[in-house]
Amino acid sequence: AQSVTQPDIHITVSEGASLELRCNYSYGATPYLFWYVQSPGQGLQLLLKYFSGDTLVQGIKGFEAEFKRSQSSFNLRKPSVHWSDAAEYFCALGRGSNYKLTFGKGTLLTVNP
Amino acid sequence: ETGVTQSPTHLIKTRGQQVTLRCSSQSGHNTVSWYQQALGQGPQFIFQYYREEENGRGNFPPRFSGLQFPNYSSELNVNALELDDSALYLCASSSRQATNEKLFFGSGTQLSVL
Secondary structure, three states: OOEEEOOOOEEEEEOOOOEEEOOEEEOOOOOEEEEEEEOOOOOEEEEEEEOOOOOEEEOHHHOEEEEEHHHOEEEEEEOOOOHHHOEEEEEEEEOOOOOOOEEOOOEEEEEEO | OOOOEEEOOEEEEOOOOOEEEEEEOOOOOOEEEEEEEOOOOOOEEEEEEEOOEEEEEOOOOOOEEEEEOOOOOEEEEEOOOOHHHOEEEEEEEEOOOOOOOOOEEOOOEEEEEO
16 A cells, blocks of 8 residues: 655744755555645645656755655755745655545644744 | 636535535546545545546545536535545546646635534
8 A cells, every 4th residue: 555654744944944844655666756735725736746767856936856766755855945935745646647646644834034 | 826616615514414516627637536635634535537437536435426527527425424524625637638747736625514
């Protein structure tokens, strides 16, 4: 069975500081991996995705993620956080880009001024 | 703005009642997926519809059912509502024909069961 673990429920960073959100997965084959962001009362917006190829993936809003097969991880990073990045972040995996995604429980990001 | 619209935005029902949630997919998309997001949890896959037929189902009981119409819009029906059905229900549309497929999510319907 596939699963996604986001070890950090809540992270607080100062504006301008760097950010890393952790994601670990369990899957028997090569996963399709995603990071989504959700603002309060909103749906999910795709930040970036990994299907194959280069293990460092660039996304929108200055985010990037690195796929590490040996560690079963797909951590999200941003070099300098902005106050508008405060939101909940979800890591997800699936067999395809539009089929049955399995989500982690999310990490809530708070940004201090 | 994703072009995926859901209605209603909020709904309050009592235990045992039935509810219908609606989703209009983005233009050109032929696939609709439904997810349930309980408070403090990540979304959970309910089912997916492709060309008006169910195409995959998550671990949800049969009282969760759906429809997809010829214009690719979709409904999620839940019978015999239980308190634990209180959640944000998200609809996502996509296109099987797209070379760079991705899901476009609506803003969701917040269902409260009292």
